Amino acid sequence: xxxxxxxxxxxxxxxxxxxxxxxREWNISLKKKExxxxxxxxxxxxxxxxxxxxxxxxxxxxILNSLPGVRAxxxxxxxxxxxxxxxxxxxxxxxxxxxxxxxNFDAVGISLQHELNYTNxxxxxxxxxxxxxxxxxxxxxxxILGGGPCAFNPEPVSPFFDVFLLGEGEEAIVEIxxxxxxxxGEKRSDVLSELAKIxxxxxxxxxxxxxxxxxxxxxxxPSRVVRKRWVKNLDGAPYPQKIIVPYLNIVHDRIxxxxxxxxxxxxxxCQAGMIYRPHRERSPEKVIELAEKLVKSTGYEEVSLLSLxxxxxxxxxxxxxxxxxxxKESKVNVSLPSLRMDxxxxxxxxxxxxxxxSGLTFAPEAGSERLRRVINKGLxxxxxxxxxxxxxxSGWREVKLYFMIGLPGEREEDIRDIANLVKEIxxxxxxxxxxxGISAFIPKxxxxxxxxxxxxxxxxxxxxxxLHSLLRPLGRRVRYNWSDFEVNLxxxxxxxxxxxxxxxxxxxxxxxxxxxxxxxxFSLRRWQEGFEEEGLDLNFYTHRxxxxxxxxxxxxxxxGVSKDFLWKEYQLSQEEKITPPCQEGKNCYNCGVC
Amino acid sequence: xxxxxxxxxxxxxxxxxxxxxxxxSRLWSRAFRRAGLPVAYSQGFNPRPLLSFGPALPxxxxxxxxxxxxxxxxxxxxxxxxxxxxxxxxxxxxxxEANILPLSFPSISRSMKGVRYSYYFSQSIEEKAGLSxxxxxxxxxxxxxxxxFVVLFLFKEEKILxxxxxxxxxLRKEWGESPVRIxxxxxxx
Numbered sequence: 070x071x072x073x074x075x076x077x078x079x080x081x082x083x084x085x086x087x088x089x090x091x092x093r094e095w096n097i098s099l100k101k102k103e104x105x106x107x108x109x110x111x112x113x114x115x116x117x118x119x120x121x122x123x124x125x126x127x128x129x130x131x132i133l134n135s136l137p138g139v140r141a142x143x144x145x146x147x148x149x150x151x152x153x154x155x156x157x158x159x160x161x162x163x164x165x166x167x168x169x170x171x172x173n174f175d176a177v178g179i180s181l182q183h184e185l186n187y188t189n190x191x192x193x194x195x196x197x198x199x200x201x202x203x204x205x206x207x208x209x210x211x212x213i214l215g216g217g218p219c220a221f222n223p224e225p226v227s228p229f230f231d232v233f234l235l236g237e238g239e240e241a242i243v244e245i246x247x248x249x250x251x252x253x254g255e256k257r258s259d260v261l262s263e264l265a266k267i268x269x270x271x272x273x274x275x276x277x278x279x280x281x282x283x284x285x286x287x288x289x290x291p292s293r294v295v296r297k298r299w300v301k302n303l304d305g306a307p308y309p310q311k312i313i314v315p316y317l318n319i320v321h322d323r324i325x326x327x328x329x330x331x332x333x334x335x336x337x338x339c340q341a342g343m344i345y346r347p348h349r350e351r352s353p354e355k356v357i358e359l360a361e362k363l364v365k366s367t368g369y370e371e372v373s374l375l376s377l378x379x380x381x382x383x384x385x386x387x388x389x390x391x392x393x394x395x396x397k398e399s400k401v402n403v404s405l406p407s408l409r410m411d412x413x414x415x416x417x418x419x420x421x422x423x424x425x426x427s428g429l430t431f432a433p434e435a436g437s438e439r440l441r442r443v444i445n446k447g448l449x450x451x452x453x454x455x456x457x458x459x460x461x462x463s464g465w466r467e468v469k470l471y472f473m474i475g476l477p478g479e480r481e482e483d484i485r486d487i488a489n490l491v492k493e494i495x496x497x498x499x500x501x502x503x504x505x506g507i508s509a510f511i512p513k514x515x516x517x518x519x520x521x522x523x524x525x526x527x528x529x530x531x532x533x534x535x536l537h538s539l540l541r542p543l544g545r546r547v548r549y550n551w552s553d554f555e556v557n558l559x560x561x562x563x564x565x566x567x568x569x570x571x572x573x574x575x576x577x578x579x580x581x582x583x584x585x586x587x588x589x590x591f592s593l594r595r596w597q598e599g600f601e602e603e604g605l606d607l608n609f610y611t612h613r614x615x616x617x618x619x620x621x622x623x624x625x626x627x628x629g630v631s632k633d634f635l636w637k638e639y640q641l642s643q644e645e646k647i648t649p650p651c652q653e654g655k656n657c658y659n660c661g662v663c
Numbered sequence: 664x665x666x667x668x669x670x671x672x673x674x675x676x677x678x679x680x681x682x683x684x685x686x687x688s689r690l691w692s693r694a695f696r697r698a699g700l701p702v703a704y705s706q707g708f709n710p711r712p713l714l715s716f717g718p719a720l721p722x723x724x725x726x727x728x729x730x731x732x733x734x735x736x737x738x739x740x741x742x743x744x745x746x747x748x749x750x751x752x753x754x755x756x757x758x759x760e761a762n763i764l765p766l767s768f769p770s771i772s773r774s775m776k777g778v779r780y781s782y783y784f785s786q787s788i789e790e791k792a793g794l795s796x797x798x799x800x801x802x803x804x805x806x807x808x809x810x811x812f813v814v815l816f817l818f819k820e821e822k823i824l825x826x827x828x829x830x831x832x833x834l835r836k837e838w839g840e841s842p843v844r845i846x847x848x849x850x851x852x
Contacts, residue, residue, distance in 0.1 A: 072678070073677060076843075077843060078723055078842075078843055078844060079841055081681060081723070082722060082723045087681040087722075088681045088682045088683070088686065091678035091681055091682075092678075093678060093679070093753060093755070095692075095693075095751075095752075095753075241744035314693055316679075316686040316687075316689070316690055317682075318685070318686070318689070364696070365697065366697070367693065367697070368692070368693030368694060368696035368698075368751070369693060369696075370692070370696070372691070399696060400704055400710050401694075401696075465758060473730040564700070638845065
């Protein structure tokens with residue numbers, strides 16, 4: 070397809086940021102048709118600037134295109150102005166590299182990073198001219214594969230996919246593509262049963278779910294549990310030596326360099342902390358080697374050292390010092406996106422040559438020591454004050470602090486303690502500022518809080534009102550923003566939802582729901598109507614405490630962490646007891662992963 | 664440290680007419696780093712390459728004559744600069760010419776004496792009357808290229824920096840035709 074011949078200059082100029090749709094970026098892979106046996110489209114159900122910032126996409130793109138005979142190309146959800154134009158002009162969703170319609174690929178892999186992207190999954194399929202449901206797709210259509218954190222409870226979107234991969238894709242994607250290659254031209258159902266044999270692959274069509282009259286799940290059969298894939302040795306895992314350099318300013322416009330995977334902390338609200346276990350590190354030597362190669366191949370001006378908690382990396386001081394030194398001459402900065410809240414982390418941040426001393430970000434998550442014990446964020450008030458003092462005395466003008474409200478066991482005094490913390494911080498840093506990011510807690514699958522009820526909007530608003538009354542008098546040194554509780558409500562329903570919700574998602578999409586994670590497009594009414602029309606109760610999924618015995622929609626899908634371990638953690642949270650970080654050989658709580 | 668100033672001319676051909684001036688400046692800074700070009704950086708906390716552009720090209724306008732000035736801390740021959748830059752950008756952005764300039768030479772905008780633009784139309788404009796040249800925009804030539812009708816305009820004097828996109832609007836009002844393509848052909852110095 071030739072975009073320039075299909076859309077005129079005027080038409081392209083009438084849509085926002087036409088550069089999203091042209092491709093031609095540096096380091097893209099353009100394979101010749103005659104060299105291609107299997108083609109995979111990597112489709113991201115969000116805007117170009119979001120999808121292009123995602124590390125997983127870069128890793129899979131690199132691995133697939135390194136395989137002889139395999140072509141991987143990218144596609145993103147177009148902004149609604151372009152989506153509308155494509156529908157009017159009959160332009161099917163195409164890949165950015167060779168401008169090939171998605172329906173002509175052998176497989177389309179869709180990354181599921183966020184529940185609010187679910188309507189965009191349908192948007193992608195619809196624009197591509199691919200039937201939405203697996204059972205409606207004939208032999209001529211590509212297989213639709215899903216992965217990413219939402220694949221640990223993909224039930225709400227399961228009828229739209231053929232296969233999900235649970236966990237890390239580096240090894241499994243090669244096995245999947247090999248089966249596609251060997252079985253090319255064979256019956257779809259045969260290919261699916263073969264794919265289901267790969268460890269970590271979940272074919273939802275092969276499972277059936279029955280329900281009790283009260284709506285709870287009665288049975289999921291067969292009982293075979295799909296266990297996630299994870300890479301044992303990060304140094305041995307493939308990592309891109311070059312990544313695509315976009316022209317547009319994307320959300321994370323820098324080299325992402327993953328230094329560790331998994332987290333040892335065991336915060337009870339955190340799904341990432343559970344599903345990405347165990348903690349593994351890439352060696353400093355490997356990180357440095359990759360950083361130098363990536364700077365050379367991309368020309369990027371910044372390397373970001375990624376992990377769930379960068380300062381937990383065992384050689385972080387050495388790595389930061391050495392890397393900053395090596396990259397100094399080419400004027401490349403090193404940055405750390407996730408700092409643990411302690412003085413050591415501030416020291417490490419201080420040693421970065423990056424001199425934007427505007428603010429440093431931490432996540433205390435809860436206002437009181439008691440509530441932080443409940444969620445297993447074992448920080449004392451004094452830890453927080455010392456870190457903030459150190460931050461201010463090192464020259465930063467502001468701290469940004471993330472808090473959640475609506476946590477299990479939260480009381481009014483915990484909310485007041487958020488404001489008390491802020492007051493104390495303002496007293497310790499004259500002329501310094503505090504920026505608060507407040508979001509509503511959403512219980513997620515595979516966490517100790519998967520049994521708990523999500524807080525109602527009304528009660529969250531009451532808590533916000535208390536915060537307003539306490540924070541506003543503190544004046545201009547305190548800035549704060551908070552999440553959209555209506556969006557959080559829908560996210561909650563989808564994240565612990567079951568298969569029946571798929572019809573709701575389809576209804577919402579048919580009513581015009583796309584880009585639901587963008588406030589300007591989100592509409593709670595659309596979702597409420599969708600639930601109503603399907604005879605389902607949104608509150609059943611969100612505002613309900615589950616029993617120990619309840620069968621979850623994700624019961625047959627395992628990140629390795631056992632239900633017993635999660636339940637024990639849930640009990641400990643109610644006793645306000647902490648579980649120290651796990652350490653190989655020392656503190657093992659038998660979570661079941663290793 | 665010694666500095667050497669170069670003026671580089673490059674193309675910006677479709678589809679790169681859809682990337683903005685800011686995108687372009689990032690693109691070249693990254694190409695410099697990949698190329699290992701000895702670019703001088705600004706002093707201070709947030710060093711940036713000493714790179715300056717001429718007037719920004721509006722989105723949707725192509726060019727065969729874009730320019731930027733860069734300061735290097737090592738002297739390189741113009742041929743060398745072109746060779747290493749063109750390894751780091753696609754052909755639609757090809758660097759065509761590099762010249763060494765005195766450090767105090769006037770900026771690109773101030774050195775320009777005129778700019779030529781081609782306007783491509785899909786319908787014949789043969790019957791359309793010429794527009795009055797007193798605005799500093801002069802119609803120089805009409806020709807047929809393949810299936811398209813092309814008019815060449817020279818922007819000069821106070822209209823040197825006039826937006827070619829705005830001129831397309833005026834042509835649309837006068838002639839009832841929108842150009843399918845606008846190309847900046849040449850800068851007169």
